[in-house]
Amino acid sequence: MSSLFVSHININAITNNEFTYDRVKNISDWILNRVDLRPKIAIVCGSGLGGLGERVQDARIFPYEEIPDFPRSTVVGHKGNLIIGKLNHIPVICMQGRFHSYEGYSNALCTLPMKVFKLMGVQTVLLTCAAGGLNQSFKVGDIMLIKDHVAPLLWTLQNPLIGHNDERFGPRFPACNKIYKKNLRDVFHGIAEKKQIELQEGVYSSFGGPCYETVTELRALLQMGVDAVGMSTANEALVASYCGMNVLAIALITNKAVIDYDSENFPFHEEVIETANRRASDLQELVIDFVSKIN
Numbered sequence: 001m002s003s004l005f006v007s008h009i010n011i012n013a014i015t016n017n018e019f020t021y022d023r024v025k026n027i028s029d030w031i032l033n034r035v036d037l038r039p040k041i042a043i044v045c046g047s048g049l050g051g052l053g054e055r056v057q058d059a060r061i062f063p064y065e066e067i068p069d070f071p072r073s074t075v076v077g078h079k080g081n082l083i084i085g086k087l088n089h090i091p092v093i094c095m096q097g098r099f100h101s102y103e104g105y106s107n108a109l110c111t112l113p114m115k116v117f118k119l120m121g122v123q124t125v126l127l128t129c130a131a132g133g134l135n136q137s138f139k140v141g142d143i144m145l146i147k148d149h150v151a152p153l154l155w156t157l158q159n160p161l162i163g164h165n166d167e168r169f170g171p172r173f174p175a176c177n178k179i180y181k182k183n184l185r186d187v188f189h190g191i192a193e194k195k196q197i198e199l200q201e202g203v204y205s206s207f208g209g210p211c212y213e214t215v216t217e218l219r220a221l222l223q224m225g226v227d228a229v230g231m232s233t234a235n236e237a238l239v240a241s242y243c244g245m246n247v248l249a250i251a252l253i254t255n256k257a258v259i260d261y262d263s264e265n266f267p268f269h270e271e272v273i274e275t276a277n278r279r280a281s282d283l284q285e286l287v288i289d290f291v292s293k294i295n
């Protein structure tokens with residue numbers, strides 16, 4: 001049996017037909033029956049950013065493999081734990097590791113946790129990710145608030161909302177011009193200013209991976225106004241917003257996207273993890289303050 005196997009669920013199912021309301025409710029009830037806390041804030045830790053999970057106090061830790069119908073994490077830098085506890089006395093649910101389409105999961109499966117959060121009563125989802133910096137004024141280690149996305153996979157049958165639509169999750173035709181909430185970005189800017197941590201804001205683009213981009217792809221994205229590139233987050237933001245939850249998304253610029261055909265530089269995952277580890281503590285401090293502010 002493959003380690004990717006998830007009981008009953010076809011991990012390659014392109015449409016969300018596999019993820020009925022009852023099935024998602026079953027997962028959410030399984031979790032709620034094991035904890036007293038009722039978090040209103042969910043946090044997803046991106047590549048190398050799982051250290052935030054270790055800051056959660058009074059933590060109940062559920063390895064993904066224990067949760068019924070939940071996918072497994074297979075990527076270095078993604079531990080694969082769902083953690084429920086408190087950050088600065090505020091109840092939170094934290095994913096120490098996310099799911100990517102390059103792991104062999106459909107986007108419908110990658111975004112299943114957003115629907116679980118919705119049924120658990122979560123109101124705000126804070127997504128973090130590692131990304132390559134395309135904006136030439138960005139430096140490795142910069143923290144960028146995502147204000148919008150360009151996600152070609154979501155233009156295809158890999159859109160996680162394709163399939164049956166259950167209005168208890170959200171509308172058939174969701175608007176996408178206000179996915180990343182401005183009021184939450186404003187709060188986050190205020191916190192960063194107080195802590196004197198420089199913050200960028202920009203457009204994130206995500207691809208399925210696992211390969212990084214070609215020079216020409218990156219140049220085209222630059223022309224479209226993209227500031228950073230990754231392999232996740234846009235799908236989760238879409239589904240969280242569709243489910244009526246507020247979204248704040250943060251990309252850590254872990255490497256420079258190479259837009260020079262003759263450059264000897266190239267992106268690699270160890271650099272991504274190393275930068276994430278180096279900048280983890282600033283990001284954690286910002287997130288912990290943010291959680292207290294919006295609760």
Ligand SMILES: O=P(O)(O)O[C@@H]1C[C@H](O)[C@@H](CO)O1
Nearest residue numbers: 046047129130231232269272
């Ligand atoms: O899970 P995120 O989006 O933070 O991780 C990015 C995308 C790939 O998983 C990995 C590539 O280095 O980093």
Ligand SMILES: Nc1nc2[nH]cnc2c(=O)[nH]1
Nearest residue numbers: 130131132229230231267
């Ligand atoms: N697609 C993509 N994902 C990343 N994740 C971290 N860095 C990068 C990058 O340069 N490109």
